[in-house]
Amino acid sequence: MKKETRTVVYDEELRLEAYRFEGTRQPFPNHFHEYYVIGFVEEGTRELSSRNREYTIKKGSIILFNPGDNHACVQSDDGTFNYRGFNISKETMLELVEEVTGKRELPGFSKNVIYDEEAACYLRLLHEMVMKGTGDFGKEETLLFLISLLIQNYGQPFESCIPECRKEIEKACELWNSTFQREFIWSRYAAMWGLASPHCFEPLRSQRVSRHTVTLRQFVLMKQKSCCQRECRLWKPL
16 A cells, blocks of 8 residues: 655745645545635545535645635545645735736635646646745746646636625624623534534623624634634634
8 A cells, every 4th residue: 555645845935835746545534725726636525515515626626715714525436546735824825816917815716626738737737846845937937837737717806705694603693692791512512503512602702792793713813803804614623
């Protein structure tokens, strides 16, 4: 059996992280990231769920995750999973988009899984250069070509990627306010609402919330912001 290996390289010049999984069999439970993920499958077949949709990803699949996109995947064949990817922070993405479009605004990817030979070509080339520490004169140009292509073909306003609050979240906010600053048996009510983890409420024991001003994702992020992004995120970032 092929041994599993995971390799991660941070590129100081591009300010992004490149990584590679080889021989992976491990399933990945539902989670999200606070950064953009752009990757492609080299080998293996997996069932992927993201944003309430199901996909079968295989060799040639390109994966696009916006910050906050919940996703999970599990192997669906007898083989292993080989995958290359980039993690790009919001700050880095802002600068890239400004360089490409002249507008300093976060993009949103309209699709989580695509098949695009031109984008795959840029992805492989850039990934090899970053992992090997070569191509100093071509890395930035290749990255800009890739981002330009993805925005042109799959881009949309970032706000369009944020789904409406679920009814469970509205119930949670209402009951939170009705029991504001009082002792509460969170595990019992988390089960009642159909929510996975009562621990997401702990950071906001001293705050009043509303479905219009806060989300469960913000519970997990320990009151980073007071604006509502209208999305439930119950899983810890990886």
